[in-house]
Amino acid sequence: MNHRTTRRVLPLGLLPAGIAIALSPAFAVAQEAAPAQEQQATTLDRIEVTGSRIRQVDTETAAPVLQITRSDIENQGFQSVADILQNISAAGSPAISRTSPLSSGEAVGGQYIDLRNLGPNRTLILVNGKRLGITNDGLQDVASIPASMVERIEVLKDGASTIYGSDAIAGVINIITRKNFEGAEANAYVGQYDQGDGQRQVYDFVMGFTGDRGSVTAGVEYSKEDPVWARDRWFSEVRFPTGEKSDPRPGGLSGINQFGTLIRSNGSRFNLIRDGQERDATDFSNFRPTNGTDVSNPNQQSTVYSGIERRSVFFNGRYDITDSLSFDADVLYTDRDSFAQNAGYPYQSAAFGTPMSANSVYNPLGSQNTGGPGEVVNFLRRGWDVPREVNNSLTTFRFSGAFSGGFEIGETFWDWDAGYLYNQNEGKQISTGNLNTQAVALAVGDSFINSQGVAQCGTAANPIPLGFGPGACTPWNPFVPAGSLAPGGLANPDVQAYLYLPGQALSETTTKVYYANLAGTLFALPAGDVGVAVGVEHRKEQGFFSPDALAQTGISTDLAAGPTGGGYALDEIYAELQIPLLADVAFAKELTVSVASRYSDYDTFGDTVNSKFGFTWKPVDSLLVRGTWSEGFRAPTVADLFGGVSQSFEFYTDPCDTLFGAAGGSAACLADVPANFRQPAQAGGVAPGPGTQTPVPFLSGSNPNLTPETSESTTLGFVWSPGFAEGLNVSLDWWNIRIENTIVGDDPSTLLDDCYIRGIASRCQGPDTFTRDPVTGEITSLSFGGRNAGFVETEGFDFDLSYSMETAYGKFGLSWLNTYVSKNELKVDNLEGVPSQQNGFGGNFRLRSNASLNWEKDSWGATFSSRYYSGTKENCYFADRCTLPDYSAPDTQGLNVPLNELGANTFHDVQVRWNAPWDATIAIGANNVFDHYAAPAYDQPNSGFSYYGGFDIGRFVYLKYQQRF
Numbered sequence: 001m002n003h004r005t006t007r008r009v010l011p012l013g014l015l016p017a018g019i020a021i022a023l024s025p026a027f028a029v030a031q032e033a034a035p036a037q038e039q040q041a042t043t044l045d046r047i048e049v050t051g052s053r054i055r056q057v058d059t060e061t062a063a064p065v066l067q068i069t070r071s072d073i074e075n076q077g078f079q080s081v082a083d084i085l086q087n088i089s090a091a092g093s094p095a096i097s098r099t100s101p102l103s104s105g106e107a108v109g110g111q112y113i114d115l116r117n118l119g120p121n122r123t124l125i126l127v128n129g130k131r132l133g134i135t136n137d138g139l140q141d142v143a144s145i146p147a148s149m150v151e152r153i154e155v156l157k158d159g160a161s162t163i164y165g166s167d168a169i170a171g172v173i174n175i176i177t178r179k180n181f182e183g184a185e186a187n188a189y190v191g192q193y194d195q196g197d198g199q200r201q202v203y204d205f206v207m208g209f210t211g212d213r214g215s216v217t218a219g220v221e222y223s224k225e226d227p228v229w230a231r232d233r234w235f236s237e238v239r240f241p242t243g244e245k246s247d248p249r250p251g252g253l254s255g256i257n258q259f260g261t262l263i264r265s266n267g268s269r270f271n272l273i274r275d276g277q278e279r280d281a282t283d284f285s286n287f288r289p290t291n292g293t294d295v296s297n298p299n300q301q302s303t304v305y306s307g308i309e310r311r312s313v314f315f316n317g318r319y320d321i322t323d324s325l326s327f328d329a330d331v332l333y334t335d336r337d338s339f340a341q342n343a344g345y346p347y348q349s350a351a352f353g354t355p356m357s358a359n360s361v362y363n364p365l366g367s368q369n370t371g372g373p374g375e376v377v378n379f380l381r382r383g384w385d386v387p388r389e390v391n392n393s394l395t396t397f398r399f400s401g402a403f404s405g406g407f408e409i410g411e412t413f414w415d416w417d418a419g420y421l422y423n424q425n426e427g428k429q430i431s432t433g434n435l436n437t438q439a440v441a442l443a444v445g446d447s448f449i450n451s452q453g454v455a456q457c458g459t460a461a462n463p464i465p466l467g468f469g470p471g472a473c474t475p476w477n478p479f480v481p482a483g484s485l486a487p488g489g490l491a492n493p494d495v496q497a498y499l500y501l502p503g504q505a506l507s508e509t510t511t512k513v514y515y516a517n518l519a520g521t522l523f524a525l526p527a528g529d530v531g532v533a534v535g536v537e538h539r540k541e542q543g544f545f546s547p548d549a550l551a552q553t554g555i556s557t558d559l560a561a562g563p564t565g566g567g568y569a570l571d572e573i574y575a576e577l578q579i580p581l582l583a584d585v586a587f588a589k590e591l592t593v594s595v596a597s598r599y600s601d602y603d604t605f606g607d608t609v610n611s612k613f614g615f616t617w618k619p620v621d622s623l624l625v626r627g628t629w630s631e632g633f634r635a636p637t638v639a640d641l642f643g644g645v646s647q648s649f650e651f652y653t654d655p656c657d658t659l660f661g662a663a664g665g666s667a668a669c670l671a672d673v674p675a676n677f678r679q680p681a682q683a684g685g686v687a688p689g690p691g692t693q694t695p696v697p698f699l700s701g702s703n704p705n706l707t708p709e710t711s712e713s714t715t716l717g718f719v720w721s722p723g724f725a726e727g728l729n730v731s732l733d734w735w736n737i738r739i740e741n742t743i744v745g746d747d748p749s750t751l752l753d754d755c756y757i758r759g760i761a762s763r764c765q766g767p768d769t770f771t772r773d774p775v776t777g778e779i780t781s782l783s784f785g786g787r788n789a790g791f792v793e794t795e796g797f798d799f800d801l802s803y804s805m806e807t808a809y810g811k812f813g814l815s816w817l818n819t820y821v822s823k824n825e826l827k828v829d830n831l832e833g834v835p836s837q838q839n840g841f842g843g844n845f846r847l848r849s850n851a852s853l854n855w856e857k858d859s860w861g862a863t864f865s866s867r868y869y870s871g872t873k874e875n876c877y878f879a880d881r882c883t884l885p886d887y888s889a890p891d892t893q894g895l896n897v898p899l900n901e902l903g904a905n906t907f908h909d910v911q912v913r914w915n916a917p918w919d920a921t922i923a924i925g926a927n928n929v930f931d932h933y934a935a936p937a938y939d940q941p942n943s944g945f946s947y948y949g950g951f952d953i954g955r956f957v958y959l960k961y962q963q964r965f
Contacts, residue, residue, distance in 0.1 A: 050065055050154040050156045050172060050174045051063045051065065051156045051158060051160050051163060051172065052163065052533075052576065052578070052594065052596075053163060053517060053519055053533035053535065053576055054519055054531040054532065054533045054576055054578045054594075061614075061616065061626070062594060062614030062615055062616050062626045062627065062628050063156055063157070063158040063160075063614060063626070063628050063715060064156075064157045064158060064626075064715060064717060064731065064733045064735075064798060065154055065155065065156050065157070066088065066090070066154070066155040066157060066800075066817070067152055067153070067154055067155075068084060068085075068088070068152060068153040068154075068155070069152050070150070070151055070152060070178075073147060073150060074921075074923075074960075074962070075854065075861070075863045075911060075913075076863065076865065076909065076911065076925075077191070077909055077911060077925045077926070077927045077956065077958050078927070079147055079189055079200065079202045079223065080111065080143045080147055080223065081142045081143055081145050081147050081150060081153070081175065082111030082112075082113065082141075082142045082143040083111075084147070084153070085113045085142060085153065085155075085173065086111075086113065086950065087850065087867055088155065088817070088850065089798070089817045089818055089819040089848040089849060089850050090115055090116060090155065090157055090171070090798065090819045090848075091113060091114065091115060091848075092114035092115065092116060092117030092118065092119075092843065092844075093114060093117060093842065093843025093844075093941065093942045093948075093949070093950055094111070094112070094114070094843075094942055094949055094950050095107075095112040095114055095119070095120045095139065095942075096108060096110070096112065096139075097942040097943055097949030097950070098111075098305050098306045098308075098340075098949070099304055099305055099306075099942070099943040099944060099945060099947070099949040099953075100942070100943055100944040100949065101302050101303050101304075101306060101340040101341060101342050101390075101944050102342055102651075102944050103340075103944075104390065104429075104431075105137075105429075105545070106135055106136060106137075106392075106394075106427045106429065106505070106507035106545050107135045107137055107139050107141075108338065108340070108390065108392050108429070109306070109308065109336060109337070109338030109392035109393075109394060110135070110139065110141035110143065110144075110336070110394065111141060111142060111143040112139045112140065112141065112142065113125070113142055113173060114170075115155070115157065115170040115171040115173075116157075116170045116171065116737060116794055117794065117821075117824065117843065117844055118169065118170040118737065118739070118792065118794065119170075120139050120140070121134075121137065121138035121139055121167060121634065121637065122167060122169040122170045122634055122709075122739075123140075123167070123168075123169075123170045123171055123172070123173060124140075124160070124164055124165075124166075124167040124168040124171075124172045124173070125140040125142055125172075125173050125175070126164070126172060126173065126174040126175065127145060127174075127175050127177065127330065127332070127398070127400070128174075128175075128176055128177060128316075128330055128400065129174060130330075130400045130421050130513070131164075131421065131423070131511065131513065131539075132144075132145075132175075132398075132423070133396065133398060133423030133424070133425050133509060133510075133511045134509060134511065134541070134637070135425065135507075135509055135543070135639075136507065136509055136543040136544070136545050136564055136637060136638040136639040136643070137637055137639045137640075138167065138634075138637035138639075138640075141336075141394070141396075142173070142175070143308075143310070143336075144310075144312070144332070144334040144336065144394075144396050145175050145177075145312075145314070145332070145334075146204065146219060146220075146221035146310075146312040146313075146314055146334075147202075147204075147221070148185075148187060148204035148205075148206055148219050148221045149177045149178055149206065149217075149219040149221070149314040149316075150175055150176070150177060150178070151176050151177055151178045151179070152176050153173065153174070153175050153176070154173070154174045154176065155171060155172075155173050155174075156171050156172040156173075156174070157171045157715075157733070157735065157798060158171060158628055158630065158713060158715050158735070159171070159612075159630040159631075159632040159711060159713035159737065160172045160612075160630070160632075161598065161610045161612075161630070161631065161632035161633055161711075162574060162576070162596040162597060162598040162610050162611055162612040162630060162631070162632075163574065163576065163596060163598070163612070165537070165539070165572055165598065165600060166600070166633060166634055166635045166708075167634050167635075168632060169632040169633070169634055169709070169711045169713070169737065169739060170737065177217075177314065177316055177330065178206065178208075178217055178219070178316070179215065179217055179316050179318070180208070180210050180215045180217070180318075181206060181207070181208030181209075181210075181215070181217040182208060182209060182210055183207070183208070183964065183965055184205070184206065184207040184208075184964070184965040185205070185206045185207070185962065185963070185964050185965065186204070186205050186206075186962070186963045186965075187202070187203070187204045187205075187960070187961070187962045187963075188202070188203050188960070188961045189201065189202040189203075189958060189959070189960045189961075190958065190959055191956055191957055191958025191959065192956070192957065192958075193228065193953070193954040193955065193956050193957075194931065194954055194955045194956075194957070195228075195232055195233075195954060197226065197228050197229070197232055198225070198226055198227070198228040198305060198953075198954075198956070199224075199225075199226045200223070200224070200225045200226070200958070201222075201223065201224045201225075202221065202222070202223040203221070203222050203223075204219060204220065204221035204222070205219065205220050205221075206218070206219040207219075213319060213320040214317065214318050214319035214320055214326075215317065215318050216315075216316070216317045217315070217316045217317070218313075218314070218315045218316070219312075219313070219314050220311075220312065220313050220314075221310070221311075221312045221313075221314075222310070222311050222312075223308075223309070223310045224307075224308075224309045224310075225307055225308045225309070226307050227303040227305055227306055227307035227339060227340070227341070228303065228304050228305035228953060229302070229303055229304065230299040230300070230302040230303065230304040230945065231299060231300045231301075232304075233304055233947075233953055233954070234933075235933065235936050235945060235946060235947040236299055236302075236304040236945040236946075236947065237297075237299055237300070238297060238299060239299065239688070239689065239945075239946065240688075240689055240877075240878075240936070240938060240946060241936045241946055241947075242936070256295075256296065256346035256347070256348070256380045256381065256382045256682070257271070257294050257295055257296040257380075257381075257382055258296050258344070258381075258382045258383075258384030258385075258481070258482035259271060259272055259274065259294070259381075259479070259481045259482065260272065260281075260379055260380070260381040260478045260479040260480070260481070261290055261294060261379060261380040261381070262287060262364065262365075262377050262378075262379055262479060263350070263377060263378040263379060263380065263684075264365070264375070264377060265375070265376070265377075268289065269289065269290035269294075270284075270287040270288065270289055270290060271287060271288065271289075271290050271294045272286055272287055272479055272481065273286050273287065273288050274481065278484070278486070281362070281364065281477055281479040281480045281481075281486065281488075282361070282362055282363075282364050282369050282477070283364060283369065284364035284365055284369070284370075286364075287364060287479075296343070296382050296384065298342065298343030298346070298382070299343070299945070300343070301341065301342065301343035301344065301384070301387045302341060302342045302343055302944070303339075303340050303341045303342075304945060304953065305953060306338055306339060306340040307338065307339040307340075308336065308337070308338045308339075309336070309337045309338075310334060310335070310336045310337075311334070311335045312332070312333065312334045312335075313331075313332070313333045313334075314330070314331070314332050314333075315329075315330070315331040315332075316328075316329070316330050316331075317329050324405045324406055324407065325403065325404075325405040326403070326404050326405065327401065327402070327403050327404075328401070328402050328404065328419075329399070329400065329401040329402075330398070330399070330400045330401075331398070331399050332396065332397070332398040332399075333395075333396070333397055333398075334394075334395070334396040335393070335394075335395050335396075336392075336393065336394045336395075336396075337391065337392070337393045338391070338392045338393075339389065339390070339391055340389070340390050341387050341388065341389050341390075342387065342388040342390075342433075343382060343384065343387060343388070344382050344383030344384045344385065344386050344387050344388065344433060345382070345383045345386075345388055345433055345434055345435060345557050346380070346381075346382045346383075346682060347379075347380070347381050347382070347383060347435060347440070347478075347557065348378075348380055348682070348684070348695070349378045349379050349380070349440075349444070349478075350378045351695060351696070352437045352440070352441075352557075353441075354437060354440045354441040354444060355376050355377060355378045355379075355444070356376065356377050356378070356379055356444040356478070357376065357444065357445045357446050357447075358373065358374030358375055358376045359374060359445075359446040359447070359448075359459070360444055360445065360446065360447050360475070361447045361448060361449055361455045361475065362444070362447070362455070362475060362476070362477035362478075362479070362488050363375075363377060364479065365377055368448075368449075379444075379478045379479070380684065381478040381479075381490075383433060383435065383490060383500075384482035384483075384490075385482050385483065385490045385491045385496070386432070386433050386490065386496055386500055387433050388431065388432065388433030388434060389431065389432045389433055390429065390430075390431050391429070391430045391431075392427065392428075392429050392430075393427065393428045393429075393430075394425055394426070394427045394428075395425070395426045395427075396423070396424070396425050397422075397423070397424050398421075398422070398423040398424075399420075399421070399422045399423075400419065400420075400421045400422075401419055401420055402417045402418060402419025402420070403417065403418055403419065404416065404417035404418075404419075405417075409520075412520055412521040412522075412523075412529075413520060413521070414518060414519065414520030414521075415518070415519050415520060416516070416517065416518045416519075417516070417517050418515065418516040418517075419514075419515060419516075420512075420513065420514055420515075421511065421512070421513040421515075422510070422511070422512055422513075423509075423510065423511040424508070424509070424510045424511075425507070425508065425509045425510075426506075426507070426508050427505075427506065427507035427508070428504065428505070428506055428507075429503075429504065429505040429506075429507075430502055430503070430504055431502065431503040431504075431505075431558055432500065432502045432503075433500065434500065434501075434503060434550075434556050434557040434558035435499050435500060435556070435557045436499060436500070436501050436550065436555060436556055437555050437556065437557065438555050439473075439498055439499050439501075440476070440499060442457055442464065442473045443457065443473060443474060443475055443476035443495075443498065443499060444475075444476055444478065445457065446458060446459055447475045448460050448463070450463070454466070454487075455475040455487060455488060456473075456475065457473030457474070457475055458473070467494075467498075468494065468497040468498035472498070473498065474494050474495055474497075474498035474499075475488050476488055476490070476495050476498075476499060477489060478490070501550060501556070503547070503548055503550055503551060503556060503558045504547075504548045505545065505546060505547045505548060505551065505561075506544075506545075506546050507543070507544065507545040507546070508543060508544055509541070509542065509543035509638070510540075510541070510542050510543070511539070511540075511541055512539070512540045513537060513538070513539045513540075514537070514538045514539075515535065515536065515537040515538075516535060516536055516537075517533065517534070517535035518533065518534050518535065519531070519532065519533035519534075520532060525579070525580055525581075526583070527580035527581055527582050527583035527590075527591070527592075528580035528583055528592075529580070530577070530578065530579050530580070531577070531578040532575070532576065532577050532578070533574075533575070533576040534573075534574065534575045534576075535573070535574055536571075536572065536573050537571070537572045537573075537574075538569070538570070538571050538572075539569070539570055539572070540567065540568075540569040540570075541567055541568055541569075541638060542566070542567030542638070543564070543565070543566070543567065543638045543639075544563065544564060544565035544566075545563065545564040545565075545639070545643075546563045546564075546565070547561040547562075547563065554647070561644065561646035561647065562643075562644020562645050562646060562701075563644050564638065564639050564642055564643040564644055564702070565638075565642055566638050566641060566642030567638060568602060568603055568604045568635070568638070568641070569602075569603050570600055570601060570602045570603065570635075571600075571601045572598060572599065572600045572601070573598070573599050574596065574597065574598040574599070575596065575597060576594065576595070576596035577594065577595050577596070578592060578593075578594045579592065579593050579594070579595075580592045581593060587619045587620075588617065588618070588619065589618040589619070589620060589621055590616065590617065590618040591615070591616070591617045591618075592615065592616050592617075593613070593614065593615045594612075594613070594614045594615070595611070595612070595613050595614075596611065596612045597609060597610070597611040597612070598610050598611075600633075602635060602708075604635070604636070604641065605635070605636075605707050605708060608633055608708060608710075610630070610631040610632060610633055611630070611631055612628065612629070612630035612631065613628065613629045613630070614626070614627065614628040614629075614630075615627055615628075621723075622720060622721050622722050622723050623718060623719070623720050623721075624718060624719040624720075625717075625718045626715075626716075626717055626718065626719070626733075627714075627715055627716040627717070628713070628714065628715045629712070629713070629714050630712070630713045630714075631710070631711065631712055631713075632710070632711040632712075632713060633708045633709060633710050633711065634708060634709040634711075634739075634743070635708045636706040636707070636708065636743060636786075639702060640702055640703065640706050640743060640786050641702060641703070641704050641706060642702060642704065643701060643702030644701065644702070645699055645700070645701035645702075646699070646700055646701065647697035647698070647699060648697060648698055648700060649682065649693050649694055649695075649697055649698070650693070650694055650698050650747070650748050650782075651691045651692065651693050651694075651940070652691070652692070652694060652747070652748035652749045652752070653679070653690040653691055653692070653749050653752075653875070654679040654687075654752060654779070655669070655752050655753055655756045655757055656669035656672065656673045656677055656679075656752075656756055656777070657677065657678055657679040657687065658675075658676060658677055658678060659678060659686075660689060660690050660875070660876075660877050661679070662753070662757055662875060662895070662897040662898070663753075663756040663757050663895060663897075664677070666756065666895060668755070668756045668759070669756055672765065672772055672777060673772065673777030674775075674776070674777055677776075677777045679692060679778075680694075680695050680776075680778050681693075681695065682694065682695045689877055689938065690875060690877050690938060690939070691938070691939065691940050694748070694779070694782075696779070696780060696781070698748060698781075698782040698783070698784065699781070699782070699783045699784075700746075700783070700784050700785050701783075701785045702785060702786060703785055703786045703787060706743055706786055706787070706788055707741060707788055708741070709739050709740070709741050709742050709743055709788075710739070710740050710741055711737060711738060711739040711740070712737075712738050713735070713736070713737045713738075714735065714736045715733055715734065715735045715736075716733070716734050717731060717732050717733030717734060717798075718731065718732060718733075719731045725803070726805075727803055727804040727805050728801075728802075728803045729801070729802045729803070730800070730801050731798070731799070731800045731801075732797065732798070732799050732800075733797065733798045734795075734796075734797050735795065735796060735797070735798065736793070736794075736795040736823075737792075737793070737794050737795075738791060738792070738793040739791060739792045739793070740791050741788045741789075741791075742788065742789065742790055742791060742792050743786055743787070743788060744786065744787050744788070744789050744790065744828050745786060746784035746785060746786070746787065746828075747784060748770075748782055748784060750828065751763055751769060751770065751782070751784055752770070754828060754829070755769075757895060757897065758835075758837065760828075760829050762829065763829070768783060769782070769783065769784075770782040770783070789827075789828055789829050789830055790826070790827035790828045790829050790830060790836070791825075791826075791827050791836075792825070792826050792827075793823060793824075793825045794821060794823060794824045794825070795821070795822050795823035795824075796819060796820050796821040796822050796823070797818075797819075797820045797822065798817075798818065798819050798820075799818045799820070800815075800816065800817045800818065801814070801815075801816045802814065802815045802816070809857065810855050810856055810857030810858075810860075811855070811856045811857065812853070812854070812855055813853070813854040813855075813856075814851075814852070814853055814854075815850075815851070815852045815854075816849070816850070816851045816852075817849070817850045817851075818847065818848070818849045818850075819847070819848050819849075820846065820847045821844070821845070821846055821847070824838065824844055825837070825838060826838075837889075838889065841872060841873055841874060841939060841941070842872065842874070842937070842939055842941030842942065842948070843872075843941045843942050843948060843949075843950055844872065845869050845870050845872060846870045846871075846872075847868070847869075847870040848867075848868065848869055848870070849866075849867075849868040850865065850866070850867050850868070851865065851866045851868075852864070852865040852866075853865075859914055859915040859916075859917075860912075860913070860914055860915075861912075861913045861914075861915075862910070862911065862912045862913070863909075863910070863911045863925075864908070864909070864910050865908070865909040865910075866906055866907070866908050866909075867906065867907045867908075867909070868904065868905075868906045869904060869905045869906075869951075870904045871901055871902050871903050871904045872901075872902050872937075872941075873899045873900065873901055873902065874899065874900050874902060874937055874938060874939040874941075875897070875898070875899060875900070875938070875939060876898035876899060876900045877900075877938045878938075881900050882898050882899075882900050883899075883900050883901045884898060884899040884900065884901060885898045886898070887899040902934070902935055902937060903934075903935060905932065905934045905951065906932065907927070907928045907932055907951075907952050908928065908929050908930055908932075909925065909926065909927045909928065909929060910925055910926055910929045911923055911924070911925030912924055912925065913960075918963075919963070919964045919965075920961065920962060920963045920964065921960075921961075921962040922959075922960070922961055922962075923959070923960040923961075923962075924957075924958070924959050924960075925957070925958055925960075926955055926956065926957045926958070927952065927955070927956040927958075928952040928954065928955050928956060929955060930955075931954060931955040932952070933951075933954075934947065934948060934951050
């Protein structure tokens with residue numbers, strides 16, 4: 001039953017505008033109904049709902065909102081805010097997955113949520129109604145918020161640019177922290193995978209007190225998640241697993257091994273004989289022609305799941321200065337460290353122009369070992385003795401403070417708030433295991449044996465001092481096997497110290513926001529009060545990302561990268577109106593419409609206006625019909641506009657490859673490549689499969705001419721709470737989001753597919769796209785970056801059901817949430833007549849469904865949950881795994897593009913808990929309790945391995961202890 005009143009109770013009325021407190025009951029656990037007499041006597045206060053700044057009594061709004069309560073968080077085995085959100089049905093694939101150890105840049109180590117699979121920078125994250133700070137790429141690390149301080153999370157599954165500004169295209173996530181906490185609480189959580197790895201520890205302490213004029217709540221949290229190694233999972237121990245845990249597909253190993261390969265000028269390759277004896281690597285008689293065993297498996301040295309360590313402090317306080325004036329403040333401090341490792345760098349001397357000199361003492365075909373003039377040779381060598389490690393640290397400081405109050409005009413009451421938000425992220429990335437190519441050139445250049453019988457760089461007439469400081473040199477013999485301490489071997493500390501220098505990159509972003517909001521009632525209509533909210537905001541975003549001199553000059557195998565630096569500022573004003581049209585009449589217990597508009601003026605591209613319309617209609621008390629239409633936009637980020645050009649050895653699939661390329665042998669390909677073309681591998685030779693790393697660096701960069709994306713979002717649905725089934729709530733919502741002028745983050749595979757499969761001429765060979773060797777067909781250069789082009793449109797349905805009931809056997813609660821995607825369409829160009837493409841690959845699941853059954857009786861409780869992912873498709877890479885060999889679609893221009901269907905997957909979680917008499921709760925549980933694994937995905941969606949990066953990687957067992965004081 002809904003009640004309307006203008007009565008205001010100070011503790012609620014003085015909450016700053018933007019803090020969402022209520023949500024759609026379709027997602028809440030139903031509560032027992034109060035007696036009718038008590039219901040009639042109850043007076044409700046106006047509160048704010050996520051997606052609107054108008055305070056209202058009704059918690060059912062025009063837009064669908066999902067709530068994750070404090071008890072929902074405690075009754076599951078996922079402890080970080082990011083993991084909790086990643087498992088809701090509306091979430092898309094994880095960005096910068098922790099299963100991608102080769103990812104680099106300032107955002108690595110953070111965790112970012114992507115609603116509707118539209119990208120994490122199209123989902124706006126709020127903390128208590130205020131923006132969370134962003135990276136230069138516009139990403140918002142939700143894991144920086146300690147889960148112990150979260151009261152609830154509200155997910156607005158609708159566009160909200162008119163209310164919150166840029167980035168709220170796919171939806172809004174509002175993380176609401178605990179306030180007015182009385183007492184203290186300590187929690188401990190420890191868990192690990194069945195394999196005995198990936199241990200996670202979380203320890204937190206929350207305390208607070210409330211008084212007559214205010215309250216203080218503070219919490220500290222420490223969490224540590226150990227890495228998981230690729231060698232310890234069947235799907236990552238080799239590059240192309242079969243899908244059987246005990247039978248990995250052989251092959252797919254790197255052609256660059258840890259023992260060194262000698263390459264003569266005619267292309268013939270040789271390796272040191274390995275027969276258990278210590279062979280002299282300067283004697284060519286100890287070498288034999290390379291065979292199939294001269295490879296290495298880099299996955300044996302890589303992490304499949306990166307490690308993360310966090311330390312967080314959160315403080316919330318409120319003080320009522322007078323009965324009508326309050327001050328609220330939030331302070332967040334988070335320090336995050338992450339770790340990922342890859343196998344030692346696969347060095348190719350020819351790619352860096354550093355062949356071994358004919359006058360090197362370590363050249364087995366050199367003048368000092370053959371007695372003749374000697375021969376210059378090239379070499380391949382994986383730096384197995386020095387794995388590549390990436391350590392990212394990020395320190396976040398966030399302050400939000402606001403004065404708020406209220407005043408009366410006649411019989412109406414108005415709320416106001418004015419405040420300031422400051423967020424700063426300072427990052428440091430330390431990378432090791434990359435070689436200084438200038439040092440390599442000297443180390444394999446001329447050398448001689450000095451008077452002490454030690455190899456020294458230079459010549460006897462012009463020696464270079466031994467050592468690893470400025471002006472010094474230490475000779476290197478790349479043919480000494482890994483682990484050997486033979487002279488010049490990579491296992492020698494002096495050689496490592498000379499060849500390897502740690503790389504360092506620094507980053508910083510700041511967000512500053514000044515704002516003021518006013519909300520109240522204009523006048524009363526027969527159906528209720530006309531509510532209004534207006535506000536202004538000034539926001540400034542600044543940031544930089546600065547690689548060190550090694551990266552900027554390009555003399556490191558860590559690739560060349562330019563600095564990013566810049567910022568932008570904007571001024572905004574918005575207005576929102578809520579108009580009740582009908583109430584308590586036949587077929588209209590309630591009919592309310594809302595309209596809103598926002599004007600934004602950026603100093604980078606100009607201004608934009610975005611508006612929204614919504615309605616709620618209750619034909620009967622038990623049924624709510626709702627709908628919205630809204631415009632949205634996303635402004636280019638600092639990195640989009642001001643990022644530097646950088647190199648990268650990208651993993652890509654050439655569609656013209658005649659073994660696994662989708663367009664191999666087509667007329668378009670034969671115009672550019674020979675009939676027997678094979679994609680080259682980084683180590684030389686041909687690629688063993690799709691997604692192979694390029695042997696030449698590609699270029700990517702920013703575009704200062706980018707303009708904002710624009711969007712239109714529509715939702716229509718109902719919420720039904722039938723009177724004949726107390727405790728049952730059902731909702732169904734249709735949604736559609738179309739984004740125009742999209743800022744396309746390009747990649748090499750998409751660029752090549754656009755040219756050879758989709759026939760987009762502007763994406764074919766040219767100085768701004770890619771070039772090929774005219775004889776071999778190999779790609780010699782490729783450039784990609786951001787651009788405004790085409791559109792993205794996605795459409796689907798959210799169906800949710802919750803039910804609770806009391807029985808003699810305890811209280812049962814059922815929650816079932818579903819997201820079905822009926823359309824996911826992408827067009828990456830502005831050309832007429834070129835069809836769009838259906839994006840049904842990788843982590844784009846047609847249906848995601850979560851079901852949870854909860855039971856409580858006396859001191860005991862249990863929760864059983866299931867997470868369902870429907871099947872997807874991927875390219876066919878192996879004949880025995882190709883279920884759709886004759887697949888074609890409009891966007892393939894009639895060309896057959898064989899696809900393989902991957903089956904659906906369901907992961908089950910369980911928790912059992914006991915409320916101890918000493919005011920404690922002990923819980924044990926398991927995520928993925930049945931130890932389910934998905935089939936391998938050779939497209940490597942959101943992962944550096946042939947397995948979807950969002951799936952569980954084994955059974956995870958945990959223990960939780962909570963003590964209340």
